[in-house]
Amino acid sequence: AQPGPTGRGALTFRAVPPNTLDAVVVPNGYDHAVLMTWGDPVEPGAPAWSVDRQSAAAQARQFGFNNDWLATAPLGRGGRRALLVVNHEYTNEDLMFRGFTSVEALSVEQLRIAMAAHGLSVVEIERVGATGQWRPVRTGPRRHNRRITARTPMRLTGPAAGSSLLRTAADPRGVTVLGSLNNCAGGLTPWGTVLSGEENFNQYFVGGDGVPAAAKPALNRYGITTTARYPAGSRRWERADARFDLAVNPNEANRFGWIVEVDPYDARSTPRKHTALGRFKHEGAEIMLAPDGRIVAYMGDDERFDYLYKFVSDKRIRRGDSAADKAHNLTLLESGTLYVAKFDATSAGEIDGSGALPSDGAFDGGGRWIPLARGNRSLVAGMSVDAVLVHTRLAADAVGATKMDRPEDVQPNPRTGKVYVALTNNTRRGAAGQPGPDEPNPRSDNRHGHILEIVEAGGDSAAETFGWSVPIVCGDPADPSSYFAGFDKSQVSPISCPDNLEFDVHGNLWISTDGNALGANDGLFAVPVEGPGRGHVKQFLTVPRGAEQASAYLPPDNRTAFVSVQHPGEIDGATVDDPASTWPHGTFAQPAVVTVWRLDGGEIGR
Numbered sequence: 001a002q003p004g005p006t007g008r009g010a011l012t013f014r015a016v017p018p019n020t021l022d023a024v025v026v027p028n029g030y031d032h033a034v035l036m037t038w039g040d041p042v043e044p045g046a047p048a049w050s051v052d053r054q055s056a057a058a059q060a061r062q063f064g065f066n067n068d069w070l071a072t073a074p075l076g077r078g079g080r081r082a083l084l085v086v087n088h089e090y091t092n093e094d095l096m097f098r099g100f101t102s103v104e105a106l107s108v109e110q111l112r113i114a115m116a117a118h119g120l121s122v123v124e125i126e127r128v129g130a131t132g133q134w135r136p137v138r139t140g141p142r143r144h145n146r147r148i149t150a151r152t153p154m155r156l157t158g159p160a161a162g163s164s165l166l167r168t169a170a171d172p173r174g175v176t177v178l179g180s181l182n183n184c185a186g187g188l189t190p191w192g193t194v195l196s197g198e199e200n201f202n203q204y205f206v207g208g209d210g211v212p213a214a215a216k217p218a219l220n221r222y223g224i225t226t227t228a229r230y231p232a233g234s235r236r237w238e239r240a241d242a243r244f245d246l247a248v249n250p251n252e253a254n255r256f257g258w259i260v261e262v263d264p265y266d267a268r269s270t271p272r273k274h275t276a277l278g279r280f281k282h283e284g285a286e287i288m289l290a291p292d293g294r295i296v297a298y299m300g301d302d303e304r305f306d307y308l309y310k311f312v313s314d315k316r317i318r319r320g321d322s323a324a325d326k327a328h329n330l331t332l333l334e335s336g337t338l339y340v341a342k343f344d345a346t347s348a349g350e351i352d353g354s355g356a357l358p359s360d361g362a363f364d365g366g367g368r369w370i371p372l373a374r375g376n377r378s379l380v381a382g383m384s385v386d387a388v389l390v391h392t393r394l395a396a397d398a399v400g401a402t403k404m405d406r407p408e409d410v411q412p413n414p415r416t417g418k419v420y421v422a423l424t425n426n427t428r429r430g431a432a433g434q435p436g437p438d439e440p441n442p443r444s445d446n447r448h449g450h451i452l453e454i455v456e457a458g459g460d461s462a463a464e465t466f467g468w469s470v471p472i473v474c475g476d477p478a479d480p481s482s483y484f485a486g487f488d489k490s491q492v493s494p495i496s497c498p499d500n501l502e503f504d505v506h507g508n509l510w511i512s513t514d515g516n517a518l519g520a521n522d523g524l525f526a527v528p529v530e531g532p533g534r535g536h537v538k539q540f541l542t543v544p545r546g547a548e549q550a551s552a553y554l555p556p557d558n559r560t561a562f563v564s565v566q567h568p569g570e571i572d573g574a575t576v577d578d579p580a581s582t583w584p585h586g587t588f589a590q591p592a593v594v595t596v597w598r599l600d601g602g603e604i605g606r
């Protein structure tokens, strides 16, 4: 039953060659269609969208910008209806508004449109006939359809909720935050909710020069400038909402950078930011169940030289589906142990940064999960539990965690429990004054990234020790520094900058890329991680010019690939009026979600 060239889960599609087309390209025998585009109505009664007739009130009910992570959750039985849940990571105002010149010149209403285009969308969708294609439900009550924006009220949970680090003038109790920002990747939970990671929240704040001196080091560690009122690249949202001015609200930035839990089945529910899972530039969170029923969440902090984390709940899951079981499971992420990873190596002295394998034939070793906080107790000397959870990067620095090459998505294989980490790239690895190559990050000037595999001790996701190896070092197969688990490189697709990870029902790993440094468009790749096909990376799809292949989801029936095409046309100097891409509707570039299906109705990848 292991995936491989002859197994049922074999990846027999013909690989799509690298290209620079302004199109989504799928393999022979497949078709694709746009499911949701920026601006499409989400909440019933939302107005039709036009680039020339935008408003914040309308955008708050329409599909947001820059769709990132997505998944579907079944709606009823029979497999004909589902909820599409999508993150909207950030906005490109130059690709949103005609006549764009600078963020400083945007109107306050345009800033409010951008805020409303952030967050998440929940959309009821239905299958088209008996195919793998889906479309939005356009009539009826659609009571699950919901937009969550940069202003939606959310509740803080866990040990740091109410902390003095989280209180503001508008929220003196430190428990209610308005909105979620920079929602990047995420995950589904076994109890029917979604987790969404708040990633690069630093860019929304100005006024760091005006905060008390004692607060500056922590802001700096999270990428917030404290030497200038207006940092380069600032979005200038403080012109529309003073809470984004740290000189006025110094704690507001501490209220972002969390894992947010949303219940897509209850449109009236309040999203919750879980402080027990720590605060950093959260890429996402993906869940495994430990053998004893505790919940394990794997998480990356996407920054050069930052860390890999996991959370283990105190409580065990209840497996029933009663309302009481669900209410219990909704508390699982509110208390537990937060760990950071430290990697030990087997061939430390032999790593020269070239990517050459050491004499034992593998980049590999053991490692430890170092606990930072357990329940209400800090395990880091000199830091309170509030400080550990709000300034988690400082806590991980203090315990000597391993500095990684930008940990993006961290995905457990549900068939084996092994955990896969996308380390997207790090061109500063080995540069003057920066950390050099090490065995888990073996290449200097790492332009193309790599994939790391973790095997938890005893196969227990809650274990405190693990083994690891690097099965894939990305790049052009012709580049001697690339490595594909020993598979014949002449059969492998070039791949660069792995970002989002997903498993299909057969245990094949699907890799979405962001920032292809090989000169071709980004795309979606599939690779077996067990059996004789291990390392046989094949490109399944390419996205249009300037786009990121942000994420893909393959539901359990494996007959559809839901694909998130983010920031098409994001090329320096391009605008709505002078676009670098006209995908998907032939006018100007718009982010959109696509479904891909097989013409004969069969499984994706076969």
Ligand code: FEO
Binding pocket: 089, 184, 185, 199, 283, 302, 408, 499
């Ligand atoms: Fe938003 Fe780390 O990708």
Ligand code: CA
Binding pocket: 184, 185, 283, 408, 499, 500, 514, 550
């Ligand atoms: Ca990402």
Ligand code: CA
Binding pocket: 185, 186, 286, 409, 410, 411, 500, 501, 502
């Ligand atoms: Ca994932």
Ligand code: CA
Binding pocket: 408, 424, 499, 514
């Ligand atoms: Ca990325």
